[in-house]
Amino acid sequence: MIDLRSDTVTRPTAAMREAMARAEVGDDVYGEDPTVARLEKLTAEITGKAAALFVPSGTMSNQIALLCHTQRGDEVIIGEGAHCAFYESGAGAAWSGVQFEVAGRGGLFGPEELQVVIKPPADYHPRTRVVALENTHNRAGGRVFPQRDVIAIAEVARAHGLAMHLDGARVWNASVASGLSVAELCAPFDTVSVCFSKGLGAPVGSAICGDAATIVRARRFRKMLGGGMRQVGVLAAGALYALEHHRARLAEDHTAARVIGAAIREVPGANVREVETNLVQVDLPVAADELVAAARARGVLVSASGARRVRVVTHLDLPAARVAEAAAALAEATREVVTRKATPA
Amino acid sequence: MIDLRSDTVTRPTAAMREAMARAEVGDDVYGEDPTVARLEKLTAEITGKAAALFVPSGTMSNQIALLCHTQRGDEVIIGEGAHCAFYESGAGAAWSGVQFEVAGRGGLFGPEELQVVIKPPADYHPRTRVVALENTHNRAGGRVFPQRDVIAIAEVARAHGLAMHLDGARVWNASVASGLSVAELCAPFDTVSVCFSKGLGAPVGSAICGDAATIVRARRFRKMLGGGMRQVGVLAAGALYALEHHRARLAEDHTAARVIGAAIREVPGANVREVETNLVQVDLPVAADELVAAARARGVLVSASGARRVRVVTHLDLPAARVAEAAAALAEATREVVTRKATPA
Amino acid sequence: MIDLRSDTVTRPTAAMREAMARAEVGDDVYGEDPTVARLEKLTAEITGKAAALFVPSGTMSNQIALLCHTQRGDEVIIGEGAHCAFYESGAGAAWSGVQFEVAGRGGLFGPEELQVVIKPPADYHPRTRVVALENTHNRAGGRVFPQRDVIAIAEVARAHGLAMHLDGARVWNASVASGLSVAELCAPFDTVSVCFSKGLGAPVGSAICGDAATIVRARRFRKMLGGGMRQVGVLAAGALYALEHHRARLAEDHTAARVIGAAIREVPGANVREVETNLVQVDLPVAADELVAAARARGVLVSASGARRVRVVTHLDLPAARVAEAAAALAEATREVVTRKATPA
């Protein structure tokens, strides 16, 4: 089986396991784990922020950011389908007590679309407080948020006293695709959430990055959420290894995704969004589950991301040598389900 | 000044004041206020529900409904611009810990638009739990939600195990406009929020209506929110008077709104939505504040409900004899600000 | 029936009703109700604070104070049995997300007892943020908090950066009993909650008082809780009348309570706490419900405030002429239930 459901499914490599097995550890709740300290320092450097905090998941880093920026009843402006509203179990409302308001359509948006959803100050309105972008944007098909839009959005946000948060779970991919450094991509934001367990291939872990005072508060919220872990340097070692060794190779994942996207695009009836990073998004004239099943029958796992939409994700566990095989299998599977539909019994 | 900013601005009539002054009262926190009991009984009858609970505001009745129907992290589906998300200070997230998801565009929506936003059960998704409609829908311009759509929406909701809540602050207007009884309009819903202090002209108060078990829970949440009041029969008497004497006359408000809408529609450049009830919604080629100011200069108060949108609301403090005067003043004011724009200095 | 269950059961007097019937009103959500404005101004003056906000209940004013002073996960130090923890349906945790920590025993406490429960700053501890006193303290039997203790507590609080809140629902009684002005009693506090509907005899309403910036925030929270009311000057007029006419007469309630307390104290086996204000607290060797029933049989309503504790509350609906009658009935009822126990069948 070739598992292309998500870039989270990768297993640690032998070298990464070796690094984890040898990691120097301490009690990180007491701030005494040297490997965690190294990871946090390097992550802060790469994102261009003063400080970083290791946490168990991207959900936790996003939620901590909301807790740091908001008060009960505040409003957070997001792009459509943002992870923090769509894939975090309603945590934003449950823990921070915040509402989400969607700017634009489709996930990305521009400064004018932000402007119209900022609520004027009034006792009866939720108080707009944060703009949260996602880059790359998962439900937009792994698209890179154009940096000129990010900068223009940040200007509008500043003018209204709003905080800027980046869900940068895949900012590594955005950096490789855009040619801009991670720090450049993160510069317009107060806080950034990054994941080590997606494209980078670490087994577990994310980080929230920001200025020193915010990360002090983040540490408290991590404890409150139950994310304080003891000798967690074992995990941090995996993340550190990933950060040091797996960033540049994301270009291979992007190439693989383009190859797969091109193959599927050949099938009449399948609508493949332009591939920008490591996600291939396929809109079908049939139920997504049909393609999921047909692909599985050909040895490839993919996932439905909508009633008629399928998502294919490339990652480091897909060897370059098997990309053509995966592309062919998915194209065939797509052809089968599209044709089946066109030829009623 | 003719105050058409909202139907909340009405002052109690002499007869209503008389009823309030003579109201028999008791300690309602102990359940001993006879006037409150009468009001709750009558409200339950009119809405066709088993029980009703008097509360200080429409915000509280809506929020109690959310608290009764949801758990932390749940999702509530609403029409765009719904009062509970737009005008309640973020209370849904702050108190219930729920997110809102918008179905369709413009406030009203149909069953297919509901269907696509219901999230499938998954640990990572917020759990869709409630569909909340608003009838008439304020930010849709006082439009009446077509009852066939309400019924079809309720079927989809039931099929997914979702509760149905009606924000019926102006359901009295919807009943008069549609010719359907309030009970018919409320039948597809588990809970209904109604307001006595809008078109009906009572000084203060709303009610939440539903089955007996829900209203027992609602009473507890009212206490928790600080809405338990003692000898509140004084207010209930005003609401009772309004319910008994001011429902039929809403037709006059609708007529007045149509007259005003027709007058403004004459002005080239002003876009007046079809008037269905007591709200007139005017879209302008200029800033809403300009019309607000120009109208005020002519003795009429109206309010901005968007950057270029003005809302005019008729109510029982607008005497039939002054409708023409108000219509003329607003038409003139509109003409002035539209023309001003067309003729640059 | 003489109803001494609570000082909330009083009904508005004829003069108060007259004041309410004639009250000038406006839309208070728009800040346009002149009677509310007068009440808020007078309340602020009497409590010695810059501003005040009218709200539907003491629960809401206390909860708004917590919302103004705290963040999610903070801790509020209270005396045992404080209203905000015991009688507000768990609202402090539900809305503000705060824990309560009890200082001392019995309701009142001193500065050393405060000192030991303040938690040192640490990520794992709740963050101590507020000290909330209750004066008079209901579950302590209407006791007056000694002002020297209040001042010493405030010093400790300031030294730790803690806010001070007074639940002054019955601060009017504390003032009459202590001979200190309400403003003096309130001086050590950042915020004060007062009730018009208890000893003062208004049908409905409370206020939160504090500095101007806090009251601006309080207004927003009032809206969020559903406490924004429209032409609520009708109620404010009752509260204003109560404030102007019923404060001095509280001394009569205190006298009546002492008479009743003295009568019951005569009964061997009944333990009557020293009466400081308008509450009489009786500890019994039998179930409280027995005395409640026996008193009712003699025409007096009282309430259980513990398994073997009964509370008797005097107020303006108990005419001076009937105090002796009430005292005799309660003493007899007490004698009956205590004797019944002593003489097994």
Place this chain on the structure above:
Amino acid sequence: MIDLRSDTVTRPTAAMREAMARAEVGDDVYGEDPTVARLEKLTAEITGKAAALFVPSGTMSNQIALLCHTQRGDEVIIGEGAHCAFYESGAGAAWSGVQFEVAGRGGLFGPEELQVVIKPPADYHPRTRVVALENTHNRAGGRVFPQRDVIAIAEVARAHGLAMHLDGARVWNASVASGLSVAELCAPFDTVSVCFSKGLGAPVGSAICGDAATIVRARRFRKMLGGGMRQVGVLAAGALYALEHHRARLAEDHTAARVIGAAIREVPGANVREVETNLVQVDLPVAADELVAAARARGVLVSASGARRVRVVTHLDLPAARVAEAAAALAEATREVVTRKATPA
């Protein structure tokens, strides 16, 4: 340095690291990590529950239990100083919206002490919903909760419809000390939280155990709190190793603690609570920080757990061969600080 601040400071042994390095892993958010599955199965068996869920920390397992058992505004009865109220950053109020009520004094309590703090049902009271015990109880000095009390408490709880939760972070120690199996100790409880990273010596991790339906809900709350981790079998392998190899040896820690306790008890002025498990609790006539510093100067780290209270914790990183050395150093340090006080300069 001998680090006896906590049993959390242990570092993974070579054998444990080996087990972690070789662990088979999968994506646990998809439920596909075989090592996590094995750990959860074994934990459920040992605690005698139907199911278990691996989580990053004891704070998260306790908080998930509260989320599973409660609604906003509910009340949870605890022993004084319970971890869930004292050491979890206020999370119970922040996330679940629950208040804590303390039964008895000192941490442990009996059924009568429970009975008196259960609130009768009333709209104005918080609704009592859960009894949460801690066994062994940390702030009680590692005391074992007598099982007959636990059983009697559970009877009272059932009679009032309350859920029973055990914070069993150190239930392994309670089992070794009492001679009762972990399953016996857990039997009276609906949910149990256990920690692998305290006495058992795993680097990270806890579990919540209960019936199958509760653990399905727990999984959702884990995601909502950000505790869903991907290839977390690496950590689960450490916990599994600890569970299989480090339980029986806790008896050595208890012996070591008794030796240390006995040595300190010799010092006049030091009050050492009877040592029941692996915690030694020393009450001093001087500031705890003085003993902490004096011990550090002699090569032993301990921690203050109160203004004049020190906690010493034994664990698997304290070799049997060094127990006497640690005991002597701590006794000397204690003597020094106690004497220093007695002999003013």
